Amino acid sequence: AKVAVLVSGKGTNMAALLYASRLPGAAYDIVLVASNDPAAEALTLAEAEGVPSFALPHRGMKRADHDAAMDAAIRDAGAEYVVLAGYMRILGPDIVAAWEGRMLNIHPSLLPRYPGLDTHARAIAAGDSHAGASVHLVTDDLDMGEVLGQAKVAIAPGDTPDVLAERVKLAEHQLYPRVLAQYVSRPFEPEWLVARVRERAM
Numbered sequence: 001a002k003v004a005v006l007v008s009g010k011g012t013n014m015a016a017l018l019y020a021s022r023l024p025g026a027a028y029d030i031v032l033v034a035s036n037d038p039a040a041e042a043l044t045l046a047e048a049e050g051v052p053s054f055a056l057p058h059r060g061m062k063r064a065d066h067d068a069a070m071d072a073a074i075r076d077a078g079a080e081y082v083v084l085a086g087y088m089r090i091l092g093p094d095i096v097a098a099w100e101g102r103m104l105n106i107h108p109s110l111l112p113r114y115p116g117l118d119t120h121a122r123a124i125a126a127g128d129s130h131a132g133a134s135v136h137l138v139t140d141d142l143d144m145g146e147v148l149g150q151a152k153v154a155i156a157p158g159d160t161p162d163v164l165a166e167r168v169k170l171a172e173h174q175l176y177p178r179v180l181a182q183y184v185s186r187p188f189e190p191e192w193l194v195a196r197v198r199e200r201a202m
């Protein structure tokens with residue numbers, strides 16, 4: 001399957017997804033790395049690795065227009081799936097609907113706990129025994145689409161949000177490529193979804 005990855009930051013998940021995609025027998029191929037931030041480190045890495053990249057700053061653009069430009073780049077690249085990996089821009093209803101069932105995100109908490117920001121600080125403050133990460137389908141309800149897979153990470157005594165975030169990222173890097181590979185390889189997908197993707201490719 002052909003995948004576009006959307007990033008805003010460092011891109012460690014993008015790197016994990018990319019290197020997994022280059023192992024023998026991989027189920028997907030990254031055809032584009034796109035960002036709303038031209039300075040994102042993730043883009044530099046994509047370029048060094050020879051992966052096509054696209055950047056369009058969102059400042060001064062309406063959300064719907066920025067989304068539409070990202071969508072056009074994704075389609076031009078021939079992507080069948082869109083994978084958000086630290087994309088820090090909320091996507092509007094049009095692009096979310098267009099990619100329904102074909103857009104995944106990774107969120108650094110054990111959803112449905114702690115949607116939104118500062119997940120690790122909130123888990124520590126609540127006295128939780130575990131933090132973690134979730135891969136989920138993207139819907140209009142922020143961080144609330146169907147969960148496709150989770151990784152649990154123990155909260156150790158003395159963990160700060162930053163230390164915990166680093167360890168959760170190690171788990172994310174294992175989880176995301178595996179869940180994505182399983183998802184794109186699932187045997188059945190509703191006919192309407194196949195038809196919608198075909199339509200968009202025309």
Ligand code: GRF
Pocket residue numbers: 009010011012013014085086087106107108133169172
């Ligand atoms: C990850 O923690 C991910 O869960 C969240 O944003 C972070 C992205 O990190 N959505 P990176 O850019 O992949 O290093």
